[in-house]
Amino acid sequence: MKNKKLFSATRLPRFALATAGAASGLHATVVDQIGLRIVQGDFPPGEALPTADDSTEMLGVSRTVLREAIKVLAGKGLVESRPRTGTRVRPRADWNFLDPDVLSWRYAAGVSADDVKALFELRRAIEPMSAALAAQRATPEQVADLNAALAEMEEVCDDGERFAKPDLLFHQTILRMTGNELIGSLAALVETALIMSFRLSNDNPGGQRHSLPLHREVARKIAAGDGAGAQKALLVLIDNAEEDVRRSVENRNRRRAEREQTS
Amino acid sequence: MKNKKLFSATRLPRFALATAGAASGLHATVVDQIGLRIVQGDFPPGEALPTADDSTEMLGVSRTVLREAIKVLAGKGLVESRPRTGTRVRPRADWNFLDPDVLSWRYAAGVSADDVKALFELRRAIEPMSAALAAQRATPEQVADLNAALAEMEEVCDDGERFAKPDLLFHQTILRMTGNELIGSLAALVETALIMSFRLSNDNPGGQRHSLPLHREVARKIAAGDGAGAQKALLVLIDNAEEDVRRSVENRNRRRAEREQTS
DNA sequence: TATCATATGAATAGTATGAAGAATAAAAAA
DNA sequence: TTTTTTATTCTTCATACTATTCATATGATA
Structure with missing residues (x-):
């Protein structure tokens, strides 16, 4: 029984x-x-x-x-x-x-505003530095990988679903370009942050198109071997991304609060 | 059978x-x-x-x-x-x-020079930033914890064995003071780096005493809420630590090479 | 004959179960 | 208070059976 x-x-x-x-x-x-x-x-x-x-x-x-x-x-x-x-x-x-x-x-x-802050705190410490290292150490193949990811992002930037994959690839490629395996193991962190972004990006009409120039800038600086420039560009990109996610979370929470008040 | x-x-x-x-x-x-x-x-x-x-x-x-x-x-x-x-x-x-x-x-x-570089690359990204956050967010209890760890380091600074524990505690407390659990999970990284240091510090007569003023400076800045100062102080501390480890690895490798040539 | 689809079989990890062992917290006894 | 007992729970072992997958053989079809 x-x-x-x-x-x-x-x-x-x-x-x-x-x-x-x-x-x-x-x-x-x-x-x-x-x-x-x-x-x-x-x-x-x-x-x-x-x-x-x-x-x-x-x-x-x-x-x-x-x-x-x-x-x-x-x-x-x-x-x-x-x-x-x-x-x-x-x-x-x-x-x-x-x-x-x-x-x-x-x-x-689901995530709170504090969760977003925690994730991006760590990304902000890691990714810009990684971009700087990538600019110094990347192999030509890796630069090609990065550009390929960027090209695919540009191609599908209107389709939220399909955009996610090359975006993740872009960021993870940068981590790998450092040649530091420990840093590479932080790929899951970036993945989580991006998944959050995409889950929340319904609010965000126009899709991810606005982030494209920032990504382009990062790739260009890395390819040019400009570590400091790459670092700065990626920092701007992350600041923008966090702002997007933060705003989405706030909107969602406000809407939920309103719904609860109505019912 | x-x-x-x-x-x-x-x-x-x-x-x-x-x-x-x-x-x-x-x-x-x-x-x-x-x-x-x-x-x-x-x-x-x-x-x-x-x-x-x-x-x-x-x-x-x-x-x-x-x-x-x-x-x-x-x-x-x-x-x-x-x-x-x-x-x-x-x-x-x-x-x-x-x-x-x-x-x-x-x-x-055992570790190579590249291994040391990889470990400290990540520490350098994480710990100074953590110190800055710690200065802003630490609770009084956490500051007390940090000072307690520092006090124990001062007390046993001649005994390499006993020095390891409070040293690790010091660094991990700073990670915890950020209030960011993701950062806290990097404790193992610091532990590994410190273990390396202590395994190699036979070469290093005078024990860990020379690192004490640097630790003191970090704790003081954090307690004073001086984020930028704490960040800078911890960066100096890490640079010093890496230099120590790097030198030890070099010495060890040179000695080994000599031994192999003799035999 | 040559090619493709389909069954058959073998190798390997996956799952289930019963039984004996060891460790330890809590209760009982001294 | 200290020691002994006991009961609970995880730990390990051994074994049977299942499921998956690759390789091979077989047969049908062009």
């Missing part, structure tokens, strides 16, 4: 842009479900998750699958398992927010 | 400073062993790991444990498993180098 399949085992409709983690399999859906609930506060830090037996029954999966999922979450710093005590959520300070999965869970439900 | 325990199941003598991942259990040792071998190039990207059955036999663990380990590594972007094909190492660009474990594997065996 086991009450299986209480949760449907369908994976979250995860906004996949391009490089998103290609994890597949039953255990990946469990990782997603539990990870999302932890990050979004269903299980606060310090609290114990349901026991293994309870969880398997609720999720309708075997212990094998559940244990694999728990171990993955532990590897990302979210939980810690011990006999007798159970599996507990670790303090937020131990979570690896730069992990692509954690990052996506963190911003899956 | 199973040839078990071919590998001893002892965990790597992992330099644990403070916040290092508290993972325990048999599967964690397997994660370490395989992860280290992948990151250090024993299994190049694109190559398949031994089949599950072979691995379990070689490592002397059950399939359960091995699978948990593989899933954790997949969660860090290192590998990808598919039926029939086996488990393959993913391209380096997909590895999450900012994961604390990956970071520690990356620099476990």
